[in-house]
Amino acid sequence: MAYVINDECIMCGACADECPCNAISEGDGKYVIDADTCADCGACAEACPVGAPQQG
Known part of the structure; x- marks a missing residue:
């Protein structure tokens, strides 16, 4: 299941x-992940200083 970025x-x-x-782009007030492109690798979650990316 693709990752999502919380608030x-x-x-x-x-x-x-x-x-x-390259599944992550700048959204309205937070970054967003394109679920169709996301490989569910977790690199985003490891890099995030606040733990915003989580498995959806």
């Missing part, structure tokens, strides 16, 4: 920089 996102961009699939 804890601080818009730092760490997750997007680490995503090997």
